[in-house]
Amino acid sequence: MVVLSQPVALDNHISVIPTYKPVPVLTSHSIPVVDLTHPEAKTLIVKACEEFGFFKVVNHGVCPDLMTRLEQEAVGFFALPQSLKNQAGPPEPYGYGSKRIGPNGDVGWIEYILLNANPQLSSAKTSAVFSQSPLIFREAVEEYMKEVKEVSCKVLEMITEGLGIEPRDSLSKMVRDEKSDSCLRLNHYPTAEEEAEKMVKLGFGEHTDPQIISVLRSNNTSGLQICMKDGSWVAVPPDHSSFFINVGDALQVMTNGRFKSVKHRVLADTRKSRVSMIYFGGPTLSQKITPLPSLVPKQEDWLYKEFTWSQYKSSAYKSKLGDYRLGLFERQPLLTHRSNV
């Protein structure tokens, strides 16, 4: 188990963090679990993406030591004095951030590191993240990203096979591209005192992930919740040896809405700090995002306008966390002509 040796105080530049009165959390739905080595895995993945936009994968082939090593390095970074951490921030969007999420006023009980998956795009800020243990931390990040990228591509190939789309690398090639705009986020949610009337602190407000696919791993601390189609929230039991996969906005578009980009959030735990690491598999900036032609051949059936990932990203960075970002890219349904009105 990896632990922070001392309690970490989040930098105090924002005095108020919204506390959050939880809605009743239903636990009756169980989160789908997919064994990646199971012969029916592709069918189960498609079903999970349609019903939840979210599932857990086991037998993923990633060495547990690699996950623990990166967690240890992240914990080491978050335990540094605030002044040293601040040298790696503020995030623009990469680097170290505390309490503020994104550029538009969202806050949460969280500190984090956001890294571009392409090491050639590293900046002075991202180098400052590694400054205390440059070789070990950087190597842990690179090895981890290589492995989780493979998991994301394996899952994307099972999705294309399950949907009967040719070629099977139609989606995975976007993430495998050396210019793919993927990133890694390391989140730390310190423990939060429960306030009056069972108010808990919001760690990461509700949102959908903009990319194609997200691969999430956390320590054994709870807090993550996903939103069901009926609007109810379900707590995801933590499991440090598995990955949780999210459908992102771009995959919702590419499947013409058949897969839903899952709304999720994190509430801070009152007893244990949570450390999560999420790989966001994205396409290249110039990639056109449209429903896959082999899935939806007739353009008049497309529910979304064509846009590039770069356009979507700029629009996402102008939005607040909880905004419905795809709204701007939806096509108006054609009005059917009614002659006898």
Ligand SMILES: C=C1C[C@]23C[C@@]1(O)CC[C@H]2[C@@]12CC[C@H](O)[C@@](C)(C(=O)O1)[C@H]2[C@@H]3C(=O)O
């Ligand atoms: C408020 C914001 C933070 C975010 C960019 C945005 O303007 C809206 C999307 C947010 C999100 C959610 C998923 C990932 O954590 C993230 C890195 C991303 O790609 O989109 C964050 C962005 C961020 O924290 O910079």
Ligand SMILES: O=C(O)CCC(=O)C(=O)O
């Ligand atoms: O920390 C988590 O478990 C989820 C965080 C998240 O949704 C994100 O970083 O986009």
Ligand SMILES: [Fe+2]
């Ligand atoms: Fe997310």
